[in-house]
Amino acid sequence: MSKPVVAIVGRPNVGKSTLFNRLAGRRKAIVEDMPGITRDRLYESAEWLGREFMIIDTGGIRFDDGELFAREVKWQAQLAIDEADVIVFVVDTKDGVTHEDEQVASILRKSQKPVVLAANKVENFDKQLEFYEFYNLGLGEPIPVSAMHGRNTNDLLDAIIAHFAPQSAYQEDEDAIKIAIVGRPNVGKSSLVNSLLGEERVIVSDVPGTTRDAIDTPFKFDGNQYILIDTAGIRKKSRIKEPAERYSVVRSLKSVERADVVIIMLDATAGVNEQDQRIAGYVHEQGKANIIVVNKWDLVEKDEYTMNKFDKEIREDLKFISYSPILYVSALTKKRIYKILELADFVAEQHHRRISTSELNKVISEAMLLNPLPGGGGRRLKIYYCTQVRTAPPTFVLFANNPEQIHFSYLRYLENTLRSNFGFEGTPISLILRKREAKD
Known part of the structure; x- marks a missing residue:
């Protein structure tokens, strides 16, 4: 990356996402008083004293692999640690040092990366006993903060940027095309992101609603810069029950607003339904360049007329975006997935075309x-x-x-x-x- 990368890690429910939002200066990560809300890595730009950097929020690291998603979340956190220039390890002063804190600290010591220890949820900054015991983790001086109220985060930011290499060590990014991938739950959006990146960037599961946040991933392909935005599956309002899922749908719609190109993802085995039409309609109304990507093409029995039949049905059901190219892919087998980036370049150019x-x-x-x-x-x-x-x-x-x-x-x-x-x-x-x- 062209900016220093700061990863925020720790066990569940210590306030990582609250701190992430505080440092980023906006509410991007979903915050709710229940463990497991953040499952994937979230990226956001931040700035302090003229130094720009990228912050990564991660899911809480659990060491009970029997729990649903625990192993995947731990893997995501490890990827963030590998990617980071500086690691912020968040602990909870109300709980004191726990066995899980000690396990996370052991992982961080092995990484040999600079670690800033953030002792969160401090109420009385004059009482050093609230955070003194965290010296025992062997990661240096704990910095007391209250992420909820923004207290002492300035000292934390000072400690973070002190570990950065000189400004000259970072080169400016070229203009990156921001690609948002939207669609109903379980059409394969996260699988597509992982296949394009060649890593388990986003947790993939057949449980609908696995991706709860819109996740930005900068990457480079064939000399071009992109930012992939994976989003939560957009359901009908009547089917949204959890408050966290309600936030996720709003976040997905906002991801469309900030994208340069939107991938409208369909499931080849399910066809176009009313919700697909609503999602495509929203993309069209926002005036966004877009591509219709039909996933799971490998699961469809085909003859020489199959693709033409699908084209006709999609054009009939999505008449209002008849200008959009249609691409048939398989995120699982990676068939034609890199054609998506070629098309994204093309429609982005068309989107910015000017005629005399x-x-x-x-x-x-x-x-x-x-x-x-x-x-x-x-x-x-x-x-x-x-x-x-x-x-x-x-x-x-x-x-x-x-x-x-x-x-x-x-x-x-x-x-x-x-x-x-x-x-x-x-x-x-x-x-x-x-x-x-x-x-x-």
């Missing part, structure tokens, strides 16, 4: 000659000229004498004309009508 005003008006004029505007209320309708006012998504303003009388079907005709002439594959485009009187 002269080219636009030539195409619009020809379109109106071939299919003239119908009359409106006894007065002839005219579009005088068109100009592109923004990209991402491409947005065009059409100046007309009576814009309120131009039917939406004619705008759709003009949109199709722009697409046939300039592409804009994989991106919504917006046409805005403005009134302008004819010049004398």
